Structures are given as structure tokens and as C-alpha cells.
Amino acid sequence: xxxMTARPANAHQAxxxxxxxxGGPNSRAQLGDQVDLSRSKLAVEVDRLLxxxxxxxxxxAASRGGRRSHNIRLNPGLRFLGVDIGATSVxxxxxxxxxxxxxHINQPMDVREGPVAVFEQVxxxxxxxxxxxxxxxxxxxxxxxxxxxxxxxxVPVAPPIMPGWDGFPVREALSQELGCPVMVDNxxxxxxxxxxxxxxxxxxxxxxxxxxGTGIGCGIVVGGDVYRxxxxxxxxxxxxxxxxxxxxxxxxxxxxxxAHFSGAALARDATEAAQQGRSAELAGxxxxxxxxxxxxxxxxxxxxxxxxxxxxREGGRxxxxxxxxxxxxxxxxxxxxxxxxxxxxxxxxxxxxxxVYRQSxxxxxxxxxxxxxxxxxxxxxxxxxxxxxDHLFSPA
Amino acid sequence: xxxMTARPANAHQAxxxxxxxxGGPNSRAQLGDQVDLSRSKLAVEVDRLLxxxxxxxxxxAASRGGRRSHNIRLNPGLRFLGVDIGATSVxxxxxxxxxxxxxHINQPMDVREGPVAVFEQVxxxxxxxxxxxxxxxxxxxxxxxxxxxxxxxxVPVAPPIMPGWDGFPVREALSQELGCPVMVDNxxxxxxxxxxxxxxxxxxxxxxxxxxGTGIGCGIVVGGDVYRxxxxxxxxxxxxxxxxxxxxxxxxxxxxxxAHFSGAALARDATEAAQQGRSAELAGxxxxxxxxxxxxxxxxxxxxxxxxxxxxREGGRxxxxxxxxxxxxxxxxxxxxxxxxxxxxxxxxxxxxxxVYRQSxxxxxxxxxxxxxxxxxxxxxxxxxxxxxDHLFSPA
DNA sequence: CGTCTTTGTCCTCTCAGTGGAGAAAGTCGG
DNA sequence: CCGACTTTCTCCACTGAGAGGACAAAGACG
Numbered sequence: 001x002x003x004m005t006a007r008p009a010n011a012h013q014a015x016x017x018x019x020x021x022x023g024g025p026n027s028r029a030q031l032g033d034q035v036d037l038s039r040s041k042l043a044v045e046v047d048r049l050l051x052x053x054x055x056x057x058x059x060x061a062a063s064r065g066g067r068r069s070h071n072i073r074l075n076p077g078l079r080f081l082g083v084d085i086g087a088t089s090v091x092x093x094x095x096x097x098x099x100x101x102x103x104h105i106n107q108p109m110d111v112r113e114g115p116v117a118v119f120e121q122v123x124x125x126x127x128x129x130x131x132x133x134x135x136x137x138x139x140x141x142x143x144x145x146x147x148x149x150x151x152x153x154x155v156p157v158a159p160p161i162m163p164g165w166d167g168f169p170v171r172e173a174l175s176q177e178l179g180c181p182v183m184v185d186n187x188x189x190x191x192x193x194x195x196x197x198x199x200x201x202x203x204x205x206x207x208x209x210x211x212x213g214t215g216i217g218c219g220i221v222v223g224g225d226v227y228r229x230x231x232x233x234x235x236x237x238x239x240x241x242x243x244x245x246x247x248x249x250x251x252x253x254x255x256x257x258x259a260h261f262s263g264a265a266l267a268r269d270a271t272e273a274a275q276q277g278r279s280a281e282l283a284g285x286x287x288x289x290x291x292x293x294x295x296x297x298x299x300x301x302x303x304x305x306x307x308x309x310x311x312x313r314e315g316g317r318x319x320x321x322x323x324x325x326x327x328x329x330x331x332x333x334x335x336x337x338x339x340x341x342x343x344x345x346x347x348x349x350x351x352x353x354x355x356v357y358r359q360s361x362x363x364x365x366x367x368x369x370x371x372x373x374x375x376x377x378x379x380x381x382x383x384x385x386x387x388x389x390d391h392l393f394s395p396a
Numbered sequence: 397x398x399x400m401t402a403r404p405a406n407a408h409q410a411x412x413x414x415x416x417x418x419g420g421p422n423s424r425a426q427l428g429d430q431v432d433l434s435r436s437k438l439a440v441e442v443d444r445l446l447x448x449x450x451x452x453x454x455x456x457a458a459s460r461g462g463r464r465s466h467n468i469r470l471n472p473g474l475r476f477l478g479v480d481i482g483a484t485s486v487x488x489x490x491x492x493x494x495x496x497x498x499x500h501i502n503q504p505m506d507v508r509e510g511p512v513a514v515f516e517q518v519x520x521x522x523x524x525x526x527x528x529x530x531x532x533x534x535x536x537x538x539x540x541x542x543x544x545x546x547x548x549x550x551v552p553v554a555p556p557i558m559p560g561w562d563g564f565p566v567r568e569a570l571s572q573e574l575g576c577p578v579m580v581d582n583x584x585x586x587x588x589x590x591x592x593x594x595x596x597x598x599x600x601x602x603x604x605x606x607x608x609g610t611g612i613g614c615g616i617v618v619g620g621d622v623y624r625x626x627x628x629x630x631x632x633x634x635x636x637x638x639x640x641x642x643x644x645x646x647x648x649x650x651x652x653x654x655a656h657f658s659g660a661a662l663a664r665d666a667t668e669a670a671q672q673g674r675s676a677e678l679a680g681x682x683x684x685x686x687x688x689x690x691x692x693x694x695x696x697x698x699x700x701x702x703x704x705x706x707x708x709r710e711g712g713r714x715x716x717x718x719x720x721x722x723x724x725x726x727x728x729x730x731x732x733x734x735x736x737x738x739x740x741x742x743x744x745x746x747x748x749x750x751x752v753y754r755q756s757x758x759x760x761x762x763x764x765x766x767x768x769x770x771x772x773x774x775x776x777x778x779x780x781x782x783x784x785x786d787h788l789f790s791p792a
Numbered sequence: 793c794g795t796c797t798t799t800g801t802c803c804t805c806t807c808a809g810t811g812g813a814g815a816a817a818g819t820c821g822g
Numbered sequence: 823c824c825g826a827c828t829t830t831c832t833c834c835a836c837t838g839a840g841a842g843g844a845c846a847a848a849g850a851c852g
Contacts, residue, residue: 029829039811039832064818067829223618251757321637329722808838
């Protein structure tokens with residue numbers, strides 16, 4: 001099919017598209033209830049959207065006691081590509097215009113191989129999804145990278161864990177290859193967008209999403225919008241000091257949160273514990289797998305290993321320490337914990353909660369839920385699709 | 397004079413009023429350049445504003461090579477009252493509609509005496525200003541209190557240092573007494589508004605204002621707007637842990653920033669040092685005044701006293717430690733240091749800068765100015781006037 | 793004194809948007 | 823099967839915001 005070229009011509013049309021995206025098919029009358037426009041004006045705008053092909057009218061809905069209504073919905077042929085580049089793996093997904101995932105692939109990868117190699121892999125994954133009949137092409141793509149991004153241009157800036165990407169024109173390059181509009185953002189921000197769109201943060205306007213994966217980052221949502229900071233590095237909490245004079249960190253300081261707790265730090269500490277004979281359980285896993293990951297620690301803790309549990313608790317304490325400060329400062333309405341380490345589950349969550357509720361003032365914590373993300377590994381790709389759809393469903 | 401009753405009827409009028417407030421008198425043509433309206437439409441809206449009396453046309457400006465323009469300005473009779481309630485003193489000021497201070501009084505006071513006593517004092521100060529001929533009445537008032545505020549209602553909530561104020565309807569009570577609209581906010585937020593309006597933060601959209609007075613608080617401005625958090629306690633950084641297992645704090649925890657550095661903490665530490673014979677300079681001042689304040693420490697440091705300097709440096713280090721975390725998280729474009737302790741001046745600033753620049757990542761600090769506030773004790777009252785004027789100069 | 797520039801006013805035209813009348817297409821009770 | 827009532831959608835006349843051009847007013851300047 002020919003790809004989407006049209007964009008909403010005005011704010012009304014943009015609003016209608018967003019309503020159809022978030023609420024599914026609707027009749028003109030239902031749309032009118034949500035949009036504060038007269039029926040006549042609404043009909044005009046809907047007709048224009050129908051002309052552009054962005055939305056279609058397919059069939060009649062069941063009667064609700066009167067004339068049956070026409071179903072207006074977003075063009076079911078629209079396809080968005082969501083890409084979530086992590087430190088050690090990539091997620092690529094195809095969604096329809098309602099941001100429902102139609103297909104999703106995850107593959108291991110190493111960002112440090114640089115943008116060219118990674119893009120090759122991403123494009124081949126996208127091609128595979130296309131070949132499986134899910135899409136004939138893409139109307140837009142969102143992509144998340146594990147580092148700060150100059151958002152308007154879609155270019156990574158000074159990313160610590162992916163040095164080869166500094167200044168690489170991700171947006172432009174990918175847009176060329178895919179032949180569609182592309183938006184780029186930090187992976188944590190996309191996770192926040194995902195949880196806001198379809199996860200635990202649907203009804204909250206000001207919240208934080210703490211992503212604990214290979215590193216640690218924080219997505220900040222203010223008044224429903226992602227806040228990216230002056231240079232795009234807002235939420236970079238991995239190098240906040242969690243333990244004074246603590247472990248040395250790659251950044252040159254000591255005691256950074258990331259040096260004490262993250263996927264990488266946890267694996268390191270678990271290996272150390274195994275080698276020092278502090279945990280038979282972990283030692284056994286180390287023997288069997290030739291290495292340890294956060295998942296091993298989670299499994300060991302689930303099997304009742306005290307050392308593994310301690311590692312998780314200690315990490316949760318450090319994380320909670322930092323989050324407590326952020327809660328005092330930012331006074332969010334919700335804190336979401338996500339990322340690969342979420343497999344550690346409720347042990348981790350409990351440790352974080354204890355620390356935050358103890359350290360922050362009651363006014364800030366009184367009604368503050370601290371919860372695990374709801375979408376798991378799909379948060380990023382859904383957020384990516386949401387990012388590009390927000391862009392395309394706004395006035396040109 | 398009769399007080400202002402009218403409000404702008406639409407967004408255009410509101411915008412015009414704000415332009416006149418921030419840019420002083422303007423001709424219709426000059427306004428047209430800033431407002432993206434046709435001259436005809438602009439003329440209509442200006443005429444309507446003239447009818448309401450909110451603005452006046454007084455005289456002709458000098459010619460700039462053609463027909464002379466009419467000067468359009470905000471009604472010079474408009475008066476706003478700005479009130480800044482601190483822990484130990486009150487500032488009350490009268491401004492015109494351009495938020496220029498026409499008169500300013502500062503008096504010592506103790507918030508803990510409760511809202512009734514404090515209001516009596518504030519009202520008598522306002523009466524004194526009125527009696528001196530600066531105002532015949534007030535068109536609006538802004539008031540800042542040293543604690544969290546439920547902003548929409550203008551009611552303090554659970555304020556630690558002013559327990560008697562919890563739930564007291566400040567906005568309503570003051571509005572009754574003064575007979576004009578009133579807005580209430582946290583004192584730190586008002587300081588941020590003040591520095592944004594007339595101080596160092598005029599051109600920045602995302603910045604932090606750290607106020608170090610009797611306590612410590614932080615004003616957060618996102619996209620030009622003050623961010624207040626979910627329950628109005630955003631920026632409450634006094635109880636973030638600055639020193640693990642540090643000094644006990646009134647809040648029940650240990651090592652809170654406020655327990656280590658603030659006007660009160662500094663006075664306490666200086667007294668201790670004087671009594672232990674660690675500083676002859678401070679001991680002399682203690683003898684002379686019967687007590688020590690932050691100003692004494694500043695004077696001692698200026699006189700070359702090493703102990704006083706150490707106290708300031710150590711405090712700056714703790715503060716910088718916390719600010720470094722906030723900078724990593726929030727990635728502001730500017731950090732402003734203000735409040736009573738600013739008398740400590742560049743010694744304090746240097747200590748804070750050192751710590752922040754060392755602990756935060758280069759991307760966040762690379763282009764980050766950390767400066768002292770420009771307005772000193774007038775920041776709060778200017779911010780208060782700005783608060784109410786923003787309210788009144790927005791569509792009804 | 794005529795020309796040029798700037799400022800402000802007036803008038804007409806366009807177009808977004810409203811609200812009401814009514815057509816189309818149902819349900820439901822008798 | 824028919825009439826009364828509902829709901830959905832369309833059509834049309836009217837309103838008001840706003841644009842843009844013509845023109846008047848008022849000064850500068852050679």
C-alpha cells in the first residue's frame with residue numbers, strides 16, 4: 001500500500017486522531033461528546049480526515065435505540081515501527097495506528113559495535129517483520145537509544161556506554177533507510193511514554209520511571225509530557241552518589257548508584273560472592289553457565305539463597321536512597337520501577353519502598369504508589385510507537 | 397480610586413497586558429510586532445482594554461520618522477501587594493502594574509505565632525504603605541509562606557516549621573481583609589518567579605532556585621512555569637540526606653541537608669566552635685551580641701577567620717553534594733543560589749560550584765551557570781506581585 | 793512644498809464555527 | 823403492521839473573529 005503522507009491539518013483533526021488512537025473506533029456522535037465541537041463542524045473535520053485516508057469508515061455499529069452509527073477508525077493499514085536499542089539487546093516491533101503490537105522480535109546485540117552495525121541488524125529485523133506479512137511498509141518509526149539525545153535533531157550526544165554513536169544522525173539515517181518519518185529519544189523516556197500510554201501511568205500527570213537495566217536511568221513526566229532537560233540528559237541518575245566513598249565508577253567518581261546497583265554491578269557482585277564461597281547456590285550457577293547475570297541472582301533468591309537476597313536488598317537500599325531524594329525534590333504522583341532487573345521483583349520493590357518511605361517526608365510519600373512497570377519488555381517499543389504517533393498526529 | 401475589576405476577555409488581551417507589564421509602554425505598532433495579529437484586530441483589542449481602564453493612552457511618543465505614536469501603558473494607578481513571609485521576618489512591598497517596587501518594608505516576626513498574629517502585622521504594614529501615599533488600595537496581592545501550599549486553594553499543608561498554619565485558609569482570609577484577589581504560594585517558588593521576572597533567570601526556561609535561609613528549599617521552573625508537584629511539596633530538598641549517619645534532624649532522620657547547613661545550623665555550629673575555643677573571632681562576636689547568626693559567620697570569614705571559612709566551605713560542600721544530584725536528575729539551564737545565607741557570598745558559591753562540577757556529568761554541567769540571585773531580599777515580593785499579576789492578566 | 797515614512801483607522805471579505813431544522817434509520821409498544 | 827419516540831447524521835443560514843488593503847493623519851527631510 002502507499003504510505004501515509006497526510007498529516008492533520010489543524011488541532012481539531014489532531015485531537016480526533018489521538019482520540020481514535022487511544023479509544024479505538026468511535027461514531028461521530030461519540031467523538032462529538034469528547035471534543036467540544038458542534039456536530040456540524042465535527043462532521044466537516046471527520047470528512048476531511050476520511051478524504052486524506054488517515055481514517056476510514058467501515059460498517060455500522062449496533063443500534064443503541066435509534067439510527068445506527070458509522071464506525072470511524074484509524075486506517076487499519078497504518079503501520080508504525082518501534083525500536084528499542086538497549087546495551088545488550090534490541091527490540092523491534094510493528095504496531096498498528098492504535099499502537100497495538102502486531103509483531104515483536106528481540107535479539108541480542110552490542111551497542112558498542114556502533115551505529116552502522118546496529119542499524120544493519122535493526123533493518124534486517126524490520127525486514128523480517130515485514131516479510132511475515134505484518135506490514136508492507138512503515139508510516140513512521142520511533143527509536144530509543146541508551147543514552148542522552150538532542151531531541152529536536154534526533155542525535156545522541158556524548159553517550160557514555162555507546163561512544164561510537166556520539167553525533168551520529170540517527171534520525172536522518174533511519175528516515176532515509178525506512179523512507180518514513182522517524183523520531184529518536186532516550187530509551188528511558190520511551191519506557192515512560194509506554195507506561196503512560198498503556199501501562200500503570202495512564203491516569204497520572206507527574207511521575208517518574210526508574211529503569212534498572214545494564215545501567216540506571218530515570219524518565220521524568222511533567223504535566224503529561226516527557227521532560228528532557230536543557231541538554232537532553234535529564235533523568236541521568238546513574239551517577240548520583242548513593243554511597244559516599246563507595247565503589248569506584250567508570251565516570252571517575254566513587255559511590256555512583258550505577259557502580260553499586262545495576263544489571264552489570266549485580267552480576268559482578270554475585271560472581272564475587274560465588275568465588276568467595278559465600279553462596280553455594282550462586283557458585284553452582286556460575287559453574288553451570290560460565291557466568292552470572294541478574295537473572296541468576298533472581299533465581300537464586302527465589303530458591304531461598306540468603307546471599308542473593310542480601311545483594312538484592314542492598315541494591316534496593318541504594319536505589320531507594322537515591323529515589324527518596326528524587327521524591328522529596330520532585331513530589332511525583334507515581335514511581336514506576338522497570339527494566340531488565342525487574343525480574344528481581346518484589347524483593348527489590350520492598351527494599352526500595354522501605355527506604356523511600358523512611359527517608360522522604362510524609363507529605364510527599366503519603367499517597368505515593370511505588371510499583372513495577374506493567375508492560376515489561378514491550379514498554380520501550382510501545383513508547384517508541386507512541387513517540388512517532390504523537391509527532392504524526394499533531395498539526396503539520 | 398476604584399479598584400480594578402476588569403479582567404482580560406480573551407487570550408489576546410491577556411498577552412497584550414503581559415507585554416505591557418514586561419516591556420513597559422508601547423505603541424500599537426510596537427505591540428503589533430510582538431503579537432502576530434493584524435493591525436486592525438490589534439486596534440480592536442487595545443480599544444477594548446482602554447474601555448475597561450486596564451490600560452491607558454497617555455500622550456504621544458517622539459516621532460521616528462513619521463507620524464507620532466500613542467503611548468499605550470498599563471493603568472499607572474494599579475497597585476499590587478507583595479508579601480513574603482519568612483521564618484523570622486516579613487517583607488511587604490507595593491508595586492505598580494509593571495511590578496516595579498514603589499515601597500518596601502521588612503520587619504522581624506516569628507511565623508510560629510500563627511496566622512492570626514502574623515496577618516495582623518502584615519495588614520498593619522500594608523496600611524503603613526498605603527498611608528504613605530503609595531496606594532489607595534490594592535488590585536491584587538501575592539503572598540509567600542515558608543512551607544508547602546495546596547496551590548489551587550491557597551492553603552498551607554502540613555508545614556513543618558509553621559504548624560499552626562496547617563489548613564488555614566490564607567487566600568480566602570487575606571482576600572477578605574484586603575478586598576482584592578489573592579494568590580498564595582511557597583516562598584521559594586516566589587523567589588524563582590522573582591528571579592525569572594526581573595533577575596538572573598530572565599532568559600532561561602528550565603532552572604532551579606536554591607534558597608538557603610532558616611531552612612533550605614528549591615524552586616523548580618519547567619518550561620517557564622513553576623512546577624509544584626503532586627501535593628505542592630516539590631522542591632522540599634531540606635530533608636534529602638546529605639551526610640549518611642550525619643547529624644540528627646528534627647524530622648526524625650539523620651544527615652538531612654537542613655541539619656548540616658542552613659541559617660539555623662550554621663548559627664549552631666558557629667556557637668559551638670566559639671564555645672570550644674576554635675575561633676577567637678567568633679567567640680568575640682558571641683560575647684558582643686549574646687548570640688551568633690549566619691551574618692556573624694560571614695563577617696568573621698570576611699575578616700579572615702579560618703574556622704568561619706571552614707564552616708562555610710563545609711556547608712557549601714553538603715549543599716553542593718545535594719545540588720549535584722539534582723543537576724544530574726533535572727539537567728537545568730541555570731542554578732540560582734539565594735536566601736538569607738547569600739551574605740556568605742562567593743566563598744559559599746565557590747564551594748557549591750566545586751562540588752557540583754566534580755560530581756555531575758559533563759553533559760549536564762558543561763554549560764551550567766551557578767550564580768547568586770540578583771534581587772536579594774526583593775526577589776520574594778517581586779515574585780509575589782508577579783504571581784498575582786499572572787493570575788489577573790490571564791483570561792477570566 | 794512635495795515626497796517619503798510611520799502610525800493609526802475604516803471597510804470589505806473570508807472562513808471557522810454554531811445551532812436549528814429535518815432527513816435517515818433504527819427501537820418498541822400496542 | 824403502524825405510529826410514537828430515539829439516535830445519528832446532514833444541510834443551511836447566521837455570527838463573529840480576524841486578515842488585508844485602502845486611506846487618512848502626522849511628521850521628517852531635502
